[in-house]
Amino acid sequence: MLLIVDDDPTFLEKAQSLLMEASHGVFFAGSAEHAKSLMGTVGSGFTVVLIDLDLPGQDGFTLIREMRQRFPDLPVIAISGVFQQGVLETAKAFGAAEVLSKPISEEWQTTIARVRAKSA
Numbered sequence: 665m666l667l668i669v670d671d672d673p674t675f676l677e678k679a680q681s682l683l684m685e686a687s688h689g690v691f692f693a694g695s696a697e698h699a700k701s702l703m704g705t706v707g708s709g710f711t712v713v714l715i716d717l718d719l720p721g722q723d724g725f726t727l728i729r730e731m732r733q734r735f736p737d738l739p740v741i742a743i744s745g746v747f748q749q750g751v752l753e754t755a756k757a758f759g760a761a762e763v764l765s766k767p768i769s770e771e772w773q774t775t776i777a778r779v780r781a782k783s784a
Contacts, residue, residue, distance in 0.1 A: 675767070685717075712741060717742055
């Protein structure tokens with residue numbers, strides 16, 4: 665299963681339509697707090713977590729670091745609409761296995777599959 669943490673409903677709708685079949689279930693969280701709540705209940709059921717770097721309240725960088733500490737074997741992919749390479753590379757320093765730029769595209773499925781394969 666896939667967890668996507670993002671507060672943009674338009675993005676989430678598109679993500680659901682593109683990723684639902686390939687992901688064997690997609691959960692959505694609109695904030696870091698919601699994501700942590702889902703992780704507390706579903707936890708090891710998730711195979712990959714995608715985290716937007718610009719979230720309301722707690723930012724995505726901090727959430728990535730917390731996820732890596734609590735679930736060290738769970739791969740995290742940072743997502744962002746910011747196209748500055750430095751921002752995306754900073755996400756890797758916080759523990760993201762990969763980074764993806766918005767808008768969502770077909771390449772996302774390939775990246776998610778690659779990250780899952782590496783962690784298996």
